[in-house]
Each structure stands twice: as C-alpha cells, then as structure tokens.
Amino acid sequence: MNPEKPLPLQGIRVINFGWVFAGPYLATMLGDLGAEVIKMETRSRIDSMRLSPDNLDRDPDRDPWFHSGVRNQLSVTLDMEKPEAIPIIKDLIKKADIVVENFAPRVMRQHGLGYDSLKEINPGIIMISLPATGHYGPLRDAQTYGPSLTGLAGVDGMVGYHGERVLGLQQAYADVNSALHGAFSVLAALWYRKRTGKGQFMDMAQLEAVIGIAGEAVMEYVINSNVLGTLGNRYPAMCPHNNYPCQDDDKWVSIGVKTEEEWASLCQAMGKPELSRDPRFGDKFLRMKNVVELDNLITGWTMGYTYYEAAEILQQHGVAAAPCLDTEGRFFDPHLQERRTYLEVEHPITGVDFVANSAWALSENPTEIRLRSPILGEHNSYVFKEILGMSDEDIARLEEAKVIY
Amino acid sequence: MADRALTGLKVIEWASFIAGPYCGKLLADLGAEVIKVERPDGDESRQRGPFPDHVPHPEKSGLFLYLNANKLGVTLNPDTDTGKNILQDMIKTADILIEDHLPSEIEQLGLDYARLREINPGLIMVSITAFGQTGPYKDYKGYAINASALGGQSVCAGERGREPLTPPLCLGHYQSGTAGATAAMAALFGRDLTGHGQHVDISEAQVWATLHTGNQESSFIMHGMKRIRWGHRTPGVYPYTILPCKDGFISMIAIQGYQWKRFLELLGEGSVPEWYANEPRYQDRRELSLKYADEMDSLLAPWLMSHTKKEIYDLCLEKRIPFAPVRNMEEVVNDEHLKVREYFVEYDHPAAGRLKYPGAPGKFTETPWSIEVPAPLLGQHNEDIYCGRLGYAKQELAELRIGGVI
Numbered sequence: 136m137n138p139e140k141p142l143p144l145q146g147i148r149v150i151n152f153g154w155v156f157a158g159p160y161l162a163t164m165l166g167d168l169g170a171e172v173i174k175m176e177t178r179s180r181i182d183s184m185r186l187s188p189d190n191l192d193r194d195p196d197r198d199p200w201f202h203s204g205v206r207n208q209l210s211v212t213l214d215m216e217k218p219e220a221i222p223i224i225k226d227l228i229k230k231a232d233i234v235v236e237n238f239a240p241r242v243m244r245q246h247g248l249g250y251d252s253l254k255e256i257n258p259g260i261i262m263i264s265l266p267a268t269g270h271y272g273p274l275r276d277a278q279t280y281g282p283s284l285t286g287l288a289g290v291d292g293m294v295g296y297h298g299e300r301v302l303g304l305q306q307a308y309a310d311v312n313s314a315l316h317g318a319f320s321v322l323a324a325l326w327y328r329k330r331t332g333k334g335q336f337m338d339m340a341q342l343e344a345v346i347g348i349a350g351e352a353v354m355e356y357v358i359n360s361n362v363l364g365t366l367g368n369r370y371p372a373m374c375p376h377n378n379y380p381c382q383d384d385d386k387w388v389s390i391g392v393k394t395e396e397e398w399a400s401l402c403q404a405m406g407k408p409e410l411s412r413d414p415r416f417g418d419k420f421l422r423m424k425n426v427v428e429l430d431n432l433i434t435g436w437t438m439g440y441t442y443y444e445a446a447e448i449l450q451q452h453g454v455a456a457a458p459c460l461d462t463e464g465r466f467f468d469p470h471l472q473e474r475r476t477y478l479e480v481e482h483p484i485t486g487v488d489f490v491a492n493s494a495w496a497l498s499e500n501p502t503e504i505r506l507r508s509p510i511l512g513e514h515n516s517y518v519f520k521e522i523l524g525m526s527d528e529d530i531a532r533l534e535e536a537k538v539i540y
Numbered sequence: 541m542a543d544r545a546l547t548g549l550k551v552i553e554w555a556s557f558i559a560g561p562y563c564g565k566l567l568a569d570l571g572a573e574v575i576k577v578e579r580p581d582g583d584e585s586r587q588r589g590p591f592p593d594h595v596p597h598p599e600k601s602g603l604f605l606y607l608n609a610n611k612l613g614v615t616l617n618p619d620t621d622t623g624k625n626i627l628q629d630m631i632k633t634a635d636i637l638i639e640d641h642l643p644s645e646i647e648q649l650g651l652d653y654a655r656l657r658e659i660n661p662g663l664i665m666v667s668i669t670a671f672g673q674t675g676p677y678k679d680y681k682g683y684a685i686n687a688s689a690l691g692g693q694s695v696c697a698g699e700r701g702r703e704p705l706t707p708p709l710c711l712g713h714y715q716s717g718t719a720g721a722t723a724a725m726a727a728l729f730g731r732d733l734t735g736h737g738q739h740v741d742i743s744e745a746q747v748w749a750t751l752h753t754g755n756q757e758s759s760f761i762m763h764g765m766k767r768i769r770w771g772h773r774t775p776g777v778y779p780y781t782i783l784p785c786k787d788g789f790i791s792m793i794a795i796q797g798y799q800w801k802r803f804l805e806l807l808g809e810g811s812v813p814e815w816y817a818n819e820p821r822y823q824d825r826r827e828l829s830l831k832y833a834d835e836m837d838s839l840l841a842p843w844l845m846s847h848t849k850k851e852i853y854d855l856c857l858e859k860r861i862p863f864a865p866v867r868n869m870e871e872v873v874n875d876e877h878l879k880v881r882e883y884f885v886e887y888d889h890p891a892a893g894r895l896k897y898p899g900a901p902g903k904f905t906e907t908p909w910s911i912e913v914p915a916p917l918l919g920q921h922n923e924d925i926y927c928g929r930l931g932y933a934k935q936e937l938a939e940l941r942i943g944g945v946i
Contacts, residue, residue, distance in 0.1 A: 188776035339902035354602030389689035491754020
C-alpha cells in the first residue's frame with residue numbers, strides 16, 4: 136500500500152454474508168475503496184454467482200461473473216448450518232465494523248446473527264440487509280429474483296416498444312441499484328459512527344430503492360393519475376430521441392435532441408438544413424406528432440455511415456450522439472480503454488481476466504485490484520489463525536466436521 | 541435539531557435536471573446542508589413536469605419537487621464575474637461541490653478542480669457527466685440515452701433486429717447520481733486520512749459499463765460470449781421471461797428446478813401435467829430456453845390468459861413460487877406492503893400543495909431518512925445566503941438581481 140495515498144476505507148473490516156448478488160456487489164465497492172472484506176461462503180450451499188450461466192466450465196473458481204463482480208475480497212468457508220460455526224462467526228464480527236447480508240429476512244435471526252444479537256457483542260457494528268421487499272410488511276417472505284423486482288416496482292412495465300407489449304429490462308437491475316444505494320448508506324452510517332461511536336441497522340428493501348429511481352413515473356401518477364405504459368425510446372422532453380440503424384449488422388447510433396438549436400444542428404449535420412424549417416417538424420410538439428416520419432428521415436441518413444462515423448459527425452455539429460456498443464464494441468472503444476474501464480488481472484486458474492473498474496474514478500485513489508477474485512476458502516488460514524488465533528488442531532477438527540467447508 | 545447521519549456536511553449543488561440533483565438529494569435526505577445553485581431561469585427539471593392538470597409552472601414540477609426537497613435554493617449566473625466570485629466564496633467553505641458541466645465549459649469559466657483546490661484544498665468536487673473527465677469523448681455532449689448506448693446497456697433491452705431500448709425516463713441519471721454520492725462519502729474518509737480533498741469523476745457511461753453490465757466483459761474475454769437482446773426473455777434457463785396474462789404481464793423466473801416444478805404442479809392441479817412430464821425435449825431447462833421457448837410460451841398461455849395478475853401472484857406467494865406481476869405505478873403507489881412500511885411520504889409545498897412522494901431507499905435505526913423542508917422556490921434563500929452568510933447588503937441584493945447576477 137502506498138503510504139502517501141492511503142485508501143479511504145483502510146482499517147475498516149467488512150463481513151460479507153451476501154450472495155447472488157446485491158450483497159457481494161456492495162461489498163466489492165467497499166473493497167475497492169480499501170476496506171478488508173471477508174466473504175463468508177460454504178461448499179454446502181455454494182454462492183450461485185460462482186456457477187452463473189456464463190460459467191461454461193461449471194467450476195466455482197472459473198466463473199467470469201464472479202471474477203469481475205467479487206474482487207478485493209477474501210474468501211472464507213464456514214457452514215452456517217453447523218452450530219459450531221456460529222461462535223466463530225461471532226468472534227469475527229466482534230473484530231469487524233460492517234456486516235452485509237442479503238438473505239431472506241428470517242435467515243440471520245434464525246442463526247442467532249440478527250442485529251439485536253450482534254449489537255450485544257459489538258455495539259458499534261453497522262449492519263445492512265438488502266432483502267427483496269424488506270424486513271417487515273405483508274410481502275416480507277415473498278420470493279423474488281432481481282429482474283422480477285423491477286416488474287413489481289413499476290419499472291419493467293415501461294420497457295417495451297412504444298404502445299406494444301412489455302419486454303422488461305431483462306436484468307437484475309434491482310440488485311445493482313440496491314448495492315449502490317447500500318454502499319452509500321453504509322458510508323453515511325460509518326460517517327455517523329465516526330462522530331458518535333454509534334452503530335446501527337439498515338433495512339434496505341430492494342423494491343423500495345428501485346421505486347425511488349423511477350420518481351418521474353411515480354409523480355405522473357400522484358399528480359395526474361397518469362399511468363405510463365411502454366415508452367420505447369421516447370422521452371417527452373426530447374425529440375428526436377432514439378437509436379438509429381447504421382451500416383453493418385445490428386449497429387445503432389443513439390441521438391438525443393433537446394433544444395431547437397440542436398434540432399437545427401442535426402438538420403445541418405444531415406446535409407438537410409431546409410428540414411429545420413419544415414412545417415412538419417417546426418417544434419418539439421410537431422416533431423413528436425410526426426415522430427415516425429422524422430425517425431424514417433434520420434434513418435435514411437444514419438444508414439449511410441458506420442455507427443462511429445455517424446456519432447462523430449453529429450458531435451462535431453453539437454448534437455448529442457454515441458454508438459450503441461455491445462460487449463465486444465466496449466472492449467475496443469478508445470474512450471473506454473483510456474479510462475481503464477476494464478482492468479487486466481492475472482488469475483492462477485483462468486490466466487488473465489478482464490474485470491470491470493469501479494463505477495467512479497477518484498483522482499487520488501484510482502481503483503486497483505489489490506486482490507483478484509478469491510478461490511473458494513483461499514483465506515481460511517489468514518482469518519482463522521491470524522485474525523482469530525485458532526490453533527491448527529482446532530482448524531483440522533472443524534474441517535473434519537465440515538464446519539469449515 | 542436532532543443529530544443526523546450527515547449533519548454538519550456542507551454541500552454546494554451546482555447541477556441541473558436529475559443526476560447531480562439526485563446526488564444532492566441522497567446527501568440532503570440524511571442531514572447534509574445542500575445549497576442548490578440554479579441559473580436565474582431555474583433548474584431544467586422545473587420545466588419538465590409532471591404538472592398538475594398538465595399546466596406548466598416552474599414551482600409545480602413533480603420531478604423538481606421530488607428531487608430537491610431538503611435543500612436551500614439560490615439563483616446565480618456564474619457567467620458574470622460577480623456571479624463567479626459568489627460561487628467561489630460559497631465553495632471556499634464547502635465540503636462537497638456537485639457539478640455537471642462539460643470539462644471544457646468548466647475550464648473556460650475558471651472553475652475547474654485544479655483552480656478550486658487552491659481556494660479550498662479540502663474540497664471534494666464531484667463531476668457527473670455522460671462520458672467523464674478524461675478520454676477522447678470527455679467533451680462530447682451526452683444525454684441519458686447516449687450514456688446508456690456507449691456504456692453497453694441499451695443493446696441489452698429490446699428485440700433482435702429492432703432498435704435497442706434505452707432504460708426509460710433517464711434511469712441512468714439516478715445511477716450516476718448515486719455513484720457520485722457514494723464516491724463523495726469515500727472521499728470524505730480519504731480526506732480525514734490525508735487532509736486534502738479530491739476530484740470524483742463520474743461518467744454515466746462508465747456506471748453502465750462497469751457496475752451494471754461489466755461482468756459481461758469477462759465472459760467475452762473468457763468464452764467469446766456477447767450479450768444481445770432477446771425480447772421478453774433471457775436464455776440460459778427457462779423460465780426467465782415476461783408473459784401476458786388475463787389483465788397484464790407476469791414476470792416469471794425460476795432458477796431452481798423445484799421452483800419451476802411447483803409452478804407446473806399448480807398448472808396440473810397437484811402434479812406436473814403430462815404434456816410436460818412426458819416430453820423429453822422439455823426436461824433440460826437450458827435446452828428448453830434455447831430451442832423450445834416459443835413453444836413453451838404458447839403451452840403456458842391458456843392457463844395464464846385465464847388468470848389475473850392478482851390471482852397468479854396470490855397463488856405464487858402461497859406456493860412459494862418466485863414469480864411477480866408487472867405492476868404499473870397506480871398499483872405500486874396503492875400497494876398494501878408499501879403502506880405498512882410507510883414507504884411513500886406526504887408533505888406540503890407552498891405552491892404545489894400536499895403531494896405524495898417516493899420515500900427512503902433504506903430504513904436506518906439510528907439516523908432515519910427524512911424530509912424536513914420541501915423543495916425551495918426559485919431563489920428562496922438568496923437573502924439568507926447572500927446577505928446572511930456572504931455579507932451582501934439587502935440593497936445590493938436588488939442590484940445583483942438587476943445586474944443579472946442572481
């Protein structure tokens with residue numbers, strides 16, 4: 136570690152019970168910021184992030200998703216279902232600052248690890264739970280996956296071509312969103328503890344964190360009883376506002392026009408300055424009315440260029456545009472490359488991984504992968520011997536009994 | 541006033557629309573003092589609505605009112621020399637500055653981080669733009685649709701052969717705002733260790749490209765896999781799909797085999813229906829998702845189309861099947877679970893009256909999230925801040941207004 140540039144969370148220890156995948160993502164953010172994060176895992180119920188659909192080898196130490204999403208964390212194997220594991224976990228929590236978990240609401244309490252028990256042994260502990268719907272309320276025990284939560288929260292219903300059937304985001308957006316809000320909340324609680332010494336518990340329902348980021352749709356209903364359906368790429372404050380096809384298969388350029396000045400610039404860029412005086416498109420209202428015709432006209436122009444060419448021409452004219460990159464396109468994009476969006480990391484089992492950088496770039500503390508994604512149980516010895524001072528005999532016995540497993 | 545999580549933090553929010561204001565909102569709702577700096581014609585979201593009865597009014601925009609409660613509001617034109625001096629005076633004593641201008645613009649104004657750190661070495665400057673502070677596109681103009689395009693999010697939603705769908709209603713702005721607030725908190729801890737602040741660079745495209753979809757890149761490098769859009773489903777396992785029912789849509793995902801079996805048993809009134817059990821092609825659910833998904837969708841349709849969302853959800857809750865209805869905002873706002881949890885909050889605003897708003901993203905036991913004051917009227921706190929804190933005379937306030945500074 137560079138003594139000139141200590142990482143913001145150095146000296147903070149996080150115990151991460153999280154699994155697929157809000158908890159682990161939150162913990163990785165804290166790890167990226169310098170905290171020591173210990174991920175609790177067990178072979179008897181393996182975190183399915185280690186066996187994701189992209190893991191073609193079906194080896195828990197070769198999962199591409201896990202390798203990117205869980206780094207700057209240590210891995211310890213302990214089976215919580217074995218009663219003997221609980222005192223060990225509690226000893227560890229005595230020496231920790233933050234506990235992260237996203238099990239169903241009853242799980243931690245059933246194991247004697249609810250917040251009420253933890254604050255008895257460590258009054259300053261900060262604990263965050265990221266359950267689907269929260270720790271109380273009639274839907275508390277509802278089983279849900281992240282992609283269904285955006286349906287339940289009113290977001291997926293807006294995703295689909297305008298006026299057509301619902302398609303949905305098809306992504307665990309709720310997990311990522313609550314992980315990010317959760318990281319912010321943990322840091323706020325840590326800031327408070329620094330001033331007052333007091334820890335606390337946070338119940339972050341993924342459902343609620345998602346509704347908050349769809350505030351505009353909530354307000355539409357609250358103010359005018361207006362219920363939004365599928366929106367396609369339309370956004371009322373902008374027109375045109377769409378992704379347009381370019382040369383080559385499945386290549387698109389995104390274009391957004393907010394002001395009349397930008398509209399005139401777009402017409403100029405397309406070599407059709409007279410369009411800006413066309414009565415069909417004279418203002419945003421008319422453009423919205425005639426949006427199909429408008430989109431066809433723009434498509435006629437974009438089809439003559441690659442998606443990069445189109446974006447560059449438009450940007451030179453002051454029009455907001457960018458290519459719609461896919462997984463491959465991103466890897467080779469000069470801008471994303473210069474910003475170190477994906478970091479090359481060596482891994483003893485897979486060779487070289489490219490893992491995603493943090494969501495932010497800090498001028499003094501650029502993200503480094505200090506610890507590549509851990510092999511299952513890789514840090515048992517460090518945690519059990521160095522942190523907890525357990526003897527080799529004890530460890531061997533617990534391994535034998537599959538408590539450490 | 542009670543001690544809150546972020547009591548004592550001083551934040552200047554010189555940002556408009558959604559991303560910067562949502563960042564400021566997260567800090568303000570936990571107790572930070574946020575002074576919102578608007579141009580004399582007001583934050584862009586004041587024009588956006590939704591407005592009561594669809595009549596535009598700068599003090600009645602639902603989006604503005606939602607995003608800007610708990611903040612103090614001043615008007616300022618930093619293009620004027622005096623305006624710029626006033627902004628610098630405010631920044632001198634701030635912990636955090638949130639801004640959303642293109643790097644070239646802010647340099648031209650002389651308010652870039654290199655210069656601001658000279659007047660306040662402890663300053664944490666959070667810059668939130670579509671493409672960030674470095675790289676060849678840093679000065680490109682970008683809206684939410686462009687950030688989600690470059691960040692690789694857009695290509696993930698929509699149908700094959702048709703245009704990619706950007707997330708609705710500028711969702712990405714909220715993500716970049718939250719990333720900004722998180723990184724700002726981290727920088728505060730960093731400042732306690734080193735004594736100096738730093739520049740937090742948020743690129744909305746990067747938030748999409750890393751946190752939301754970054755894991756795809758390692759699959760690409762390891763196995764050459766590319767994520768593309770598949771319409772209403774995601775292949776890999778069946779069901780991972782959204783299907784129509786009698787009065788709407790159901791989001792149906794069953795990762796575990798026992799979850800899917802429970803649903804089939806529901807269909808077969810106690811046992812897995814024979815048309816499923818006796819068909820070898822359906823037994824491997826990965827194969828099923830890749831080759832026979834359309835076929836399976838139509839086999840499920842008769843049952844789904846004869847049941848409402850509520851009927852299906854009630855059955856699924858009872859049988860512990862992890863499916864959920866696709867709800868609209870009317871259903872969300874009136875949801876019983878959210879009522880019990882007191883998720884939505886109501887408060888008064890002098891111009892817009894009493895409205896309901898989305899509430900806390902999380903419930904804290906010691907330092908609860910709360911709304912203490914509604915969003916400021918345009919320039920509401922000019923006198924408090926400019927006269928009360930910066931020492932301008934009341935007479936000068938009028939002159940500043942006439943001079944186009946505030």
